[in-house]
Amino acid sequence: MTFVFVSGDLALDFAGTRKWRRSAPEELLVTPADAARWAVEAGVLSAAPPVSTVDFEALVSLREQVYRLAAATAEGRSWPARDLRALNAAAAGPLPVRSLTGGGVRRTGGATELGTAVAVAAVELLGTASVIRECAFDECTRLFVDRSRAGNRAWCGMEECGNRVKAAAYRARRAGRGASQGAPAAGRGAG
Secondary structure, three states: OOOOOOOOOHHHHHHOOEEOOOOOOEEOOOOHHHHHHHHHHOOOOOOOOOOOHHHHHHHHHHHHHHHHHHHHHHHOOOOOHHHHHHHHHHHOOOOOEEEEEOOEEEEEOOHHHHHHHHHHHHHHHHOOOOOEEEOOOOOOOOEEEOOOOOOOOOOOOHHHHHHHHHHHHHHHHHHHHHHHHOOOOOOOOOO
């Protein structure tokens, strides 16, 4: 399973580890090892941390809190107070420790530091005037930051959702043309 980072924000990419929430939910964080791998792929930590079952449940709970808060923002609704309290508590934890090595920056920490990094990213995102949108592909529930110049980004990413929408529109246009090609156009007769 591959993680994608198309949301433009660490917290939203973490929330995106549960896909297709309205139709056929797909869980990308199935085991504690998945959360540890996400931490490395997202660049939060340099090495996979140990993640206990309790840590894992806390991270999944944080993910859902971030999703609900960001979705409320995207829809112009008030933030759920319980989720806001939980997010602020998580953001008050210890951050990953950064150190400079001959090979670059090393980020160390465990599951708690991973959760804090995600929570801090969510606080920063939700506390600014960022434009958060939900992907325009009907099945997709991924949220993203719209940083497009015109403010009209529609899809979380072209590879997965944008191409699906464009391909469906192309097939619909082709099907429409095929039906109209069998009959002569108005005003044209044989001859």
